[in-house]
Amino acid sequence: MxxxxxxxxxxxxxxxxxxxxxxxxxxxxxxxxxxxxxxxxxxFTSTAVNDTYIVMLNGSSATSRVMQSVDQARVATNQLFLKHRIANTQLSEVLNSIHTGFIARLTPQQAQELQEDSEVQLVEHDRVIALxxxxxxxxxxxxxxxxxxxxxxxxxxxxxxxxxxxxxxxxxxxxxxxxxxxxxxxxxxxxxxxxxxxxxxxxxxxxxxxxxxxxxxxxxxxxxxxxxxxxxxxxxxxxxxxxxxxxxxxxxxxxxxxxxxxxxxxxxxxxxxxxxxxxxxxxxxxxxxxxxxxxxxxxxxxxxxxxxxxxxxxxxxxxxxxxxxxxxxxxxxxxxxxxxxxxxxxxxxxxxxxxxxxxxxxxxxxxxxxxxxxxxxxxxxxxxxxxxxxxxxxx
Incomplete structure (x- = not known):
């Protein structure tokens, strides 16, 4: 502020x-x-990690609004995974309290498809951060x-x-x-x-x-x-x-x-x-x-x-x-x-x-x-x- x-x-x-x-x-x-x-x-320096992404869902979507529980966030994440044929083993963590989203290992094609999905707000490479x-x-x-x-x-x-x-x-x-x-x-x-x-x-x-x-x-x-x-x-x-x-x-x-x-x-x-x-x-x-x-x-x-x-x-x-x-x-x-x-x-x-x-x-x-x-x-x-x-x- x-x-x-x-x-x-x-x-x-x-x-x-x-x-x-x-x-x-x-x-x-x-x-x-x-x-x-x-x-x-x-x-601090940072370098993009090629296969790991942070994905935040679009808050205006009925299935991806900011959730109140991890279970609800997981449901929204699973729906996207099914839609884009992403394996559950690629999921690292579901996010619910900062915004509904997830961290996952994705192929470049999967990342691109998610970015183009109207239910997705952003897709961002994870980055290595170092002192x-x-x-x-x-x-x-x-x-x-x-x-x-x-x-x-x-x-x-x-x-x-x-x-x-x-x-x-x-x-x-x-x-x-x-x-x-x-x-x-x-x-x-x-x-x-x-x-x-x-x-x-x-x-x-x-x-x-x-x-x-x-x-x-x-x-x-x-x-x-x-x-x-x-x-x-x-x-x-x-x-x-x-x-x-x-x-x-x-x-x-x-x-x-x-x-x-x-x-x-x-x-x-x-x-x-x-x-x-x-x-x-x-x-x-x-x-x-x-x-x-x-x-x-x-x-x-x-x-x-x-x-x-x-x-x-x-x-x-x-x-x-x-x-x-x-x-x-x-x-x-x-x-x-x-x-x-x-x-x-x-x-x-x-x-x-x-x-x-x-x-x-x-x-x-x-x-x-x-x-x-x-x-x-x-x-x-x-x-x-x-x-x-x-x-x-x-x-």
């Missing part, structure tokens, strides 16, 4: 914000002096970090956040992970265990516990639901993201928050539409703008501009727009801390990373605390689109 029209465009220098009700030390080394990262943040590059530094933090001090923090206890990523370290002492609802959508990695670190880092920014150790999350103590859609190498499929979103649609409640610090390097209408469908149900999204130094409108789902969907660019501790961050006031709603961010990491560790992947969870924490009532603290300096993004804040 682009709020630029209702927010002052006056550019100011970022100041310090006090952390609310914080037991953790907010002094010493965590001052606002971090500069650009020493190495490039992660970038292309990036680096991190393992650290031993003892302070509230600059990003949390800037945006503010509060108590997220009793609330839930859904994180689609590389999984989360379920045993990290500084996180409250809901292992019952958490799921892996990676076939050869059935555990939610984070073998990469990216997802655990995101989780800590949102909800690291307010205790006497480690770091502090924006919404400390929030219940973290890990949806593992990327493996230990940072690789997955767009269909995995679709499956995770479908799972959220089946289990989340209006007002709950989804963080997506990932995406494709191209447009995916299936992914965009899935996010919009859930947002229409009142689910709130914090989505990374991307780290390609280009327009955020060129990649999904960061390009989605809709109510309850917030795309986030990155700033450093001096309030400067991060050199790596994607931009564009047509889809980017807010800027948030994304340079040299210390947070939880895999295997019980802590690490420093940079990227819009780190900016989005700062906003997700704000959404957990305040819903869509997002405050601002000035605007990003040197925004390349010429219209500075407002810097998100909880208070």
């Amino acid at each position: 682009n709020l630029r029209k209702s927010i002052s465009l006056l550019t100011v220098t970022v100041g310090m914000a006090a952390v609310i009700s914080c037991k953790k030390d907010s002094s010493s080394s965590s001052t606002l002096n971090q500069q650009e990262p020493a190495c490039e943040p992660v970038q 292309d590059k990036g680096c991190f530094t393992v650290v031993a933090p003892s302070t509230a970090q600059w990003g949390v001090r800037l945006v503010g923090a509060g108590d997220g206890t009793g609330k839930r956040v859904w994180i689609i990523d590389t999984g989360v370290d379920p045993d990290h002492p500084d996180l409250n992970v809901d292992q019952t609802l958490s799921r892996s959508f990676i076939t050869d990695e059935p555990s939610i265990e984070d073998n990469n670190g990216h997802g655990t880092h995101v989780a800590g920014i949102i909800g690291a516990l307010n205790n006497t150790r480690g770091t502090l999350g924006v919404a400390s103590g929030v219940s973290i639901i890990a949806l593992k859609a990327l493996n230990g190498e940072g690789s997955g499929n767009s269909s995995g993201l679709i499956r995770a979103l479908n799972y959220i649609g089946q289990n989340a409640q209006a007002g709950e928050v989804v963080n997506m610090s990932l995406g494709t390097d191209t447009v995916s209408l299936a992914l965009d539409n899935a996010v919009r469908t859930l947002a229409d149900k009142g689910i709130l999204f914090a989505i990374a703008a991307g780290n390609e130094k280009t327009k955020a409108s060129l990649s999904s789902p960061g390009r989605v501009n809709a109510t309850n969907v917030f795309t986030v660019s990155a700033i450093d501790s001096l309030g400067r727009f991060a050199s790596f961050s994607n931009y564009g006031n047509d889809v980017v709603d807010f800027a948030a801390p994304g340079v040299q961010i210390i947070s939880t990491f895999s295997q019980g560790r802590y690490a420093r990373l940079s990227g819009t992947s780190m900016a989005a969870p700062h906003l997700a924490g704000i959404l957990v605390l305040n819903g869509a009532n997002i405050k601002t603290k000035g605007t990003a300096l040197n925004d390349p689109d010429g219209v500075p993004d407002p810097i998100a804040a909880a208070y």
